[in-house]
Amino acid sequence: MNLSQVTFLYLSHKRALGRKFRAEEDILRAFCKAIGDRPITAIEREVVLTFINGKGPITEYWTKKYRVLSGLYRYAIARGLAKASPLPRTIPKPTVPVFVPYIYSHEELKRLLDTVSTACAGRASIEEDVFRNLLLLLYGAGLRLSEALALTLGAVDLTQAYLHVHETKFFKSRLVPLGKDLTTILSDYISNRHKRTTQLESPLFCFRDGSPLSQSAVRSTFRRLRSYAGVLRDGGSRHQPRLHDLRHTSAVHRVIAWYRNGADLQELLPKLATYMGHVDLSATQRYLTMTPELLRLASLRFENYAIGDQS
Incomplete structure (x- = not known):
């Protein structure tokens, strides 16, 4: 089966599971264009590496492309459309620093x-x-x-x-x-x-x-x-600070306010995840960039807990 056909089936499968998969589709379309529409079993490791590596330094986007293609090949292998993945088995560390969300004061x-x-x-x-x-x-x-x-x-x-x-x-x-x-x-x-x-x-x-x-x-x-x-x-x-960082800031400021009020975060964090439209708590936790103030309040909460536990 050709690469374009496998890609179409994979995208349809993901969307049937409730995923929009728009950014992933862009990567897969770029992959199809770079490789050409040939049988997925005839795609060599070298051309896949050329696509993933690109022309610049290794960034988070390298990892994104790797994960998208890994998903495609896992899908193909599980359905007998491919025998093995041509992707490398190890992921190099990015040579460009990972972007850290900006929390506005x-x-x-x-x-x-x-x-x-x-x-x-x-x-x-x-x-x-x-x-x-x-x-x-x-x-x-x-x-x-x-x-x-x-x-x-x-x-x-x-x-x-x-x-x-x-x-x-x-x-x-x-x-x-x-x-x-x-x-x-x-x-x-x-x-x-x-x-x-x-x-x-x-x-x-x-x-x-x-x-x-x-x-x-x-x-x-x-x-x-x-x-x-x-x-x-x-x-x-x-x-530079992004517009999307307002969403990160909203989450962090809310948690800081809860800390200051002595609220039960174990009870409130799942509610915050629901409020923000996350499918699980782990997605919300990625938004909670540890600012100095959040670290200080978390440390103070733990210190009070530890002292109280010893008494």
Whole structure:
């Protein structure tokens, strides 16, 4: 069976299991293009290594390509479509430092919001009020950017204070409760939006012409905002704070607040995972980058536990 046929079957299998597999599909399509549509059993180790290694240093993307192709070959071998995998058995360590999510401080979040008017001035495609409320929602509700941009006016229930999030990362929908402050902010924003349209299917966040915001435009505006606000870190352009880090920050700030209030994290972390739309707790744990403050509070909690246990 040719590579393209096996790839099609593998993608169909994964999506039948509830995975979107979009990034993985891009890698597999690039692999098919690089290798050519020939029998999967005739693909040599050398050409596979050439595709994985690419032309630059070994990065996390090397590992991503390796894992995607490993999944493809495991699928093919299990179904008798291939006899063995041409992939290397060992994974080299990246020569480029692994990206660490950036956790914004409250002061940095304030600077970003205060600078929105500058980033959206002139001929910017996104209006100031739209971009500010988008940022507040990404942080306040811990949403993925794709989830926020897919929201319509009808998906926001201000009476019961929740969002109805559709078409999430794993093809699931969920209800996201809103805090009092965020509900008030969205209520004011939607009141202004209703002056333009009352159609429930209209996008919550849109361009000046009413069309839905695109991820590329939002990310571009955020990079400009980040530069104006002076929220930067060492490591070059590849390692600068991202828009997605607002979601990481939301999770970390929530856990810090729980620590300070003496809450039971074993009980609350599974609820946080559900709130953020994760399929299991391990996905949420990856979001909890250990900031100095989080480490200090965790150490203090353990110290209090250990002292109490000795008494």
